[in-house]
Amino acid sequence: MRTPLFDQHLATGGRMVEFAGWEMPVQYTGILQEHKAVREACGAFDISHMGEFFVSGTGATAWLDGLLTNNLTALPVGHAQYTILLNERGGVIDDLIAYRLGEENYLLIVNAAKIPEDAAWLRKHEVPGVHFEDRSAEFAALAIQGPQAASVFEKLFHRPMPAERNRVEEIQPGRSFIATTGYTGEAGFEWVMPAAEAAAAWQAALDAGATPCGLGARDTLRLEMCYPLNGSDLSPDRTPLEAGLGFFVDLKKPDFIGRDVLLAQKASILPHKLCALRVLDKAPPVRPHYKVYVNGEPVTETTSGALSPSLGYGIAMAYLPPAYCDIGQMVDIEVRYRRFRAQVVKKPFYKKP
Amino acid sequence: MNIPENLRYATSHEWILVDGNTGTVGITDHAQAELTDIVFAEPPAIGKSVKAGDVAAVVESVKAASDIYAPVGGEVIERNEAIEADPSLLNTDPFGAGWIFKIRIADAVELAALKDAAAYREQIGA
Incomplete structure (x- = not known):
């Protein structure tokens, strides 16, 4: 499948890859440069594949x-x-x-x-x-993210970007929406619009100073913030409590599907917790499904991993048994038949300077 | 796309610069562009003996790991430590500062199996 911006991606030099059945740009000029653009200025992502x-x-x-x-x-x-x-x-x-x-x-x-x-x-x-x-199928969406997103917003909409996070406004009632949300850890907004308006919106965002960014940077940015990726860090076999998302679970609500299981988990001990791992040795980039060892014994595998572009060291997430989840716990991650030292650290990896 | 005339090329996108019985090996401009941002490089240990086509080194970009093959057989006699410290040299100067290792060529006949610049250019459609 292709988003309404497929031609724009090709024209902008997007390197297209398959993602969840969609042909999406993994990068334009380079993941590191796009990552930096979002941390220091402003990036634009096509998120029209989302539902x-x-x-x-x-x-x-x-x-x-x-x-x-x-x-x-x-x-x-x-x-x-x-x-x-x-x-x-x-x-x-x-x-x-x-x-x-x-x-x-x-x-x-x-x-x-x-x-x-x-x-x-x-x-x-x-x-x-x-x-x-x-x-x-009717809608396209862009994510505009970075410290200069507010300036891009002003150029696009001729008014200030809402200062508050998680604000929603209807630009055109029922047709076009913005929300001050994102998946990067930076200020910014997401803009949902009719598919036919996507090309003009994309061009306007780039003209307003946003750097086109692909899925590669989207992944490294979100991982630095420990934002989970469904299918990698989240699964039908893991609860949100195990994933460390308890803040987004209201067990005081009278009922929701899955609540009983979460209440029972809360009353006992979680079988695993999604932990943030910082690689201590100089090592090749950690990727998903790399084996994690504690005291020489294999205990789990990474769910996500990367060489953090902002921090310059390897970062990963993995579900570990609770006994190994304390900050400072030493583990080893196997990369290409060799083990490298890593340590459980506090989330997120990246904090704004 | 830069494809220097004075080098020989492997189908797997390595180049070799031959000087007597010594060869300097790296990856092509095309290869670095395909790999994108290279963030990790590990040249082979000095003294390592390789056959033509053996995995000799590893480079990794943000998104993928890639094996680097020995274009000819021989013994590794020098490794470029600069690319360990700064892997981006492979992107910025693949035919120069981004070289990976030097090899004492065991059998110069193997060089004949490699491509010249014109044949490599044809392979990548440049």
Whole structure:
């Protein structure tokens, strides 16, 4: 599949790769340069592959609060919330952003790879009065991220970018939306619009000073922040508590799918926790599925890994048994048949200077 | 695309500069452009003996690891430590400061199996 910006990516020198069934740019000029552009200036990402679900009707809030871990009832209209869709075993189906457009009116931004599964899950649990629509094909989206994102916003919309994180505004009601959200750890916004308007929006963002950035930089930026990637760091066999996402789980809500499992986990000991690992030795880049050893014994594998462009050392995440999750715990990561020392560190890896 | 005339090329995108029975080996401009930002390089140990086509070194970009093959057989007699400290030399100067290792060529006949600049240019469609 191709996003509405496919031709623009080719014209901008995008190196196209397959991602979740989509032909997406992994980079334009280079991952390191694009990463730096986002940390120091501003980058633009095509995120049109992500899904757009609309939920509305009397009872929409209650319905979603029965399906998602975070609390939408408590979320003021005009705000966005990171939240998680669980299966009955408390495992992660998807992590997503919910925009509260009205009291009973929502836009959900879901992962590209999970659009069919999420939609099927929501339809399976449909209730009378609540209207659910998967309109992913109609919409494109851009993520504009970096310390200069506010200046890009002003050039695009001729008014200041909302200072508050997680604000949602409808640029054109029902058609075009911005939210001060992102996946990089930088200030910025995400802009959802009709597919036909994507090319002009992309060009306008670049003209306003944003550097085109691909999925490669998106991955290194999010990993430096320990933001999980579904399919790598999150899975149907891991709960959000194991993934360290308890902040986005409201167990005080009367009920949501998976809640019982999470309550039971909370009352006992988590079997594993997703830990941040800093590589101490000079080593090749750590990648996903590299073996992790403690005291010479294999205990797990990395779920994500990279040589951090901002920090200059290797970083990774892995699910470790609780006995090995303390900050300072030494582990070894095997890279190409050799083991390199690494240490459990506090999340995130990267903090703004 | 830079493809110096004075080098011989392996199909796997290594170049060799021959001086008597010594060869200097690196990767081509085309290879570094395909690999993108190189963030790790490990030249072979001095004294390592390799056959033509053996894995001699490893370079890794942000997204992928890539084996570097010996274009001819012989013994490694020098390694470029500068690329360990600054792997980006492979991107910025692949035919110069980004060389990877030097080899004492065991059998000069193997050089005939490598490509000249014109044949390599044809291979990569440059």
